[in-house]
Amino acid sequence: MAVGDIVLVAGTDCPPEKEEAFIKWYDEVHIPNILSFKGTREVRRYRIVSENKDYPKYLVMYKIKQETFEDWLKSPEAAASGVDSKNGAEKFEFQLKWGVRYQEVKEWKK
Numbered sequence: 001m002a003v004g005d006i007v008l009v010a011g012t013d014c015p016p017e018k019e020e021a022f023i024k025w026y027d028e029v030h031i032p033n034i035l036s037f038k039g040t041r042e043v044r045r046y047r048i049v050s051e052n053k054d055y056p057k058y059l060v061m062y063k064i065k066q067e068t069f070e071d072w073l074k075s076p077e078a079a080a081s082g083v084d085s086k087n088g089a090e091k092f093e094f095q096l097k098w099g100v101r102y103q104e105v106k107e108w109k110k
Contacts, residue, residue, distance in 0.1 A: 004066035005041060007102045011056030014094035022092040030084055037077040039068025056097040066103065 014022045031043050041063040048057050064072050072078050088094065 005104050006064045006066055006069045007104065008062040008064065008099065009102065010060050010099040011097040012058045012060070012094050013056045013097060014092050018092045018094075022088070022094055025088055025092060030081070030088060033077060033081050033084055034062055037064070037068075037072055037075055039065040039072055041065060056095075 026045070031045075034040055034043055043063070044061045046059040046061075048055055048059070051057060085096075089096070
């Protein structure tokens with residue numbers, strides 16, 4: 001990740017009976033929409049190792065080039081992502097537990 005990239009981080013949950021359909025929609029619809037924006041560097045989704053009701057089951061990180069982030073906020077891809085997320089939340093009953101933006105300030109590698 002280049003220093004200065006913006007990372008959007010979100011935690012989500014969904015009912016177990018809708019989880020398979022939610023993941024399929026996420027992989028086949030939502031993520032391709034996010035990746036269609038030229039400034040998106042990568043998207044990673046994680047699943048919690050030991051389930052705990054105090055934490056969301058899924059964590060997703062979207063890395064967007066810092067120099068294109070303001071363009072992202074105003075882009076058709078971001079607008080479509082918002083509509084898509086709202087529709088997905090209604091259909092799959094997933095809950096966005098929290099979402100936050102960070103900007104990288106330093107990177108270490110081994």
